[in-house]
Amino acid sequence: MTARLLPHDRVAEFTERLLREAEVIAPRRLETGDVFYGPIAAAEEVAWDYGTAVEPLKRFLLPQRERILRFSDDGELRVEAEYDERERIFLGVRGCDVAGVAVLDEMFGGDIPDPYYLGRRARATFIALSCQQPDPHCFCVCGDAGPFLKRGYDQQWTKLPDGMLVEIGSEKGEALAAAHDDLMQPAELEHIAARHRLAKEAEKLFGDYHSYAAAAMRKLTTNEVAPEVWEQASDYCEECGGCTFLCPTCSCFTVTDRREGTGGVRERHWDACLYSCYAREASGHNPRAERADRLRARFFHKLSYQWAQRNGRHACVGCGRCVVGCMAWAHMAAMSDAMRRGVMP
């Protein structure tokens, strides 16, 4: 499990080799200028210089809309599940996004194993790219998710002058490196030292959005958040669902069935616990009729220790996407500050 160095002039060839083995998902800069993770067809499509992609990796493990089974009834009732069996290598993705996968793993791999997620997950390899240029909205330092990861990756690459430092984080990562050792060199001590130095420097680059996660977690867990905070917060939220859909660790979904001919399909779709009808029952009763209650439930799920204990980590990786994507002002940075101080800004 020794670190290697992949010289810069070998990165393209390594990428091309990956493309022959699996679907490669990497950050790409679209014509518009937005950066999205998505499948690449060639090594030059990878955008190595970027802050954060617009969205996390979630779409590839838990699509916004996926067909989970098909049923047909033309005399004989048949039900067929549809699984996604593609091998995927996630190349150059951010630490915050890889860290978020751990929470999804607990959600879908826990008491009720979800074969759709787990199938995709088992066939996924994560090559994280450590972050040396946080975006203004980032706070992964508060989410134990970067800018350089300590764990949870198969490989973590760090851009050094000589090449990419390849840290190995799992057996899968080691096997992948070993298979392409002809492109790699052993990493020297100076490379490791440089990596640690870059990590320290990156930690100093974070801007305004500290989420004070520790203080918020403590208050939430011990029921010390003033109830008025949630009441006030409901004026700061528009229930757009943006925080939910952009969050690497959110996983709420709903299921629909629809007819097609004599049979039909069952699909799973992203949903958001903040939506007013999310928990509404067929009787019309709504256990979380007030927006304040829905907001409290959301942040409890993200930060309280009860959940962190189950997941192995709290559910905010500090990617800052909710800060960008919030249609009003009830994102993680605003809310953890509010929980800590007892009042909305």
Add this chain to the structure above:
Amino acid sequence: MAEIATICPFCGCGCGIYLHVSDGRVAGVSPSRVHPVSQGRLCLKGWHAHELVDNPARLTRPLVRRGDELQEATWAEALAKAAEGLSKVRSSAGPPAIGVLGSARCTNEDNYVLARFARTTLGTPSLDCSQRIQCFPELPRPDDGIGLGVSTGQIADLDDCDLILMMGADPTEENPAVAARIYRARQRGTRLVAASTRSHQLARLADVHLPVRPGAEMSLIGSLLHVLLIERRLAGKEGGEVPALRASVADLKPENTAAETGVSAEAVRQAAELYEGARRVVVVVSTGLSLAPQASEALQALSNLAALSRQSAGPQVAMLSLVGRNNLQGCRDMGVVPHYLPGYGELTDDAVVQRFEHAWRAPLTREVGLSAWQMLGEVKALYVVGDDLLRSLPDPRATREALAGLEFLVAQDIFLSPTAAMADVVLPAASFAERNGTWTNLERRVQRIHKAMEPPGEAREDWRIIADLSAAMDGALPYRSSEEIFEEITSLVPVYAGVFYPPLAVNGGIRWPTEAAREKAEAPFSREDLGIDDRPVQALKLACKTAQTSEQYPLLLGADPTLATWDGEVTICATLTVGVEFTVSAKDYPDGMLCLNPADAQRYRVRNGRSARVTSPRGETRMQVRVSDEVPEGVALAPYYHGARSGLMEIAEAEGTGRPVLAPTAISVGPES
């Protein structure tokens, strides 16, 4: 998998989105971060835009009525039947007996071709877009009072102002991306003043909320002008109409109007002080103001404020009108209104009429046609494109009767709306993801939508259907592509000059008018139309008409057009996941939603979620109560279309615009039995 950059199809913000397409199916939506409106955000509707597309309820084949049922037919059959039906009415009752309704959901190209079809092949002057009633505040134009309705400002002005004045608007409900900017402005220290009956979430966070009673909007703005003009002497120069304006608000001292407006004198003065102290002000206007009685006076008063500020070196003022549907602005720009040709060309202007007669190779009537509202009961046939009249016209009962009484009804849409379900011929259209074209947002930003996949079944682009129908009626409209239509538009619509497809491909499109258009500007375009706020001050004709409450009818009922603006809208209701959010009010409030303050609910012994008996001088009905502390005491609010259908409120046509206004009325509320 590909990300196709396009625009969200719901409200008038025009947020940049990406549709995720793989294997010819659309699997999801993402916001664009670089787009100037979305900036990485989408609202509840936008996040589910893809569900409109791959949806089991989509119309995929033409339908023709045989007996009581709508049955599938071929395009040839359906077009022939539609042509026959419309031709018959045209020859027996004359062209004006046919009404044509265009759509905010359709592209500029679709609407332009529809305008040409209506005015030439059909020869009718009665062409309109009914969605403008509830979703489009029409700002006044000097002289004619009809309203050109263009914002002078843009969304980005919210990022750089010290005061935001929200007048009859609820941005979180109507244009969430605008609300997002207001929230961020507030975080930076921008002050907020909200004048609205309902204390919605932004009003609660505002520095000053002016909880104006329904119908008293004019008095409130008049009081504000009184404080600014008379107490604080805002107007520097005395010329022109300023003395007359000052005289017209002389009696509107806030203490005098407080009982009627429901707003304390102190609050009015606080708002005035904030206004005077600001350098840059954005006035956000919406239908809460423009559907109020005396709306044109209220809007003129706001316009006066902007003009006076400019003259006296007071704050710079940008007006931003909220627009509730994606291409309402464009639909109007393309002349799908009874009183203009495309590009706001006056029907009385010979040069303009001749320009179009020449381009369209047909004579044009100079008659001002019927508005959507006026058409009910007057026309004998309707061609309705992309619209559900039972939702967009105020009185569903009257609308249903009028539709049932038509000799012929053709509907064109992507879903079988309740209106389409009553039609003789239904034509299936392609959705926004299945065709190219342009839309114009609330800040006059013309943007491209991009085709991401093929339409389902036999659905076709709207302009193509219109052209085919026209051909079946011997009026060839030989367009071959959206781009070709758009090129014609840029040559004939002065404010669209210089806007072509290639530059539109850039993120964020182009706001009209371009430099080229400004250079070409000719009468009758005032500088106001070109986004330069140069409106002169005009004296106000005040005649306050708020309804009086009494012991018998102690509450004042207002119809709020900024409340539940998407409930019952066919497109969002058809979505698979969040459709429930917009249909649930029909379940919970089947007879209509009546919002009451908790103290009033208790006083009149009615309960949240339960039915109540509601009586006005016009009659009695049952509605379900929603107790809300957003409603001031002494006031009851219903969503606009619930108020309309209750039968409790008088529906009167506003002068000049042909738009139906629901007059606030005094009511009594009590338990059902």
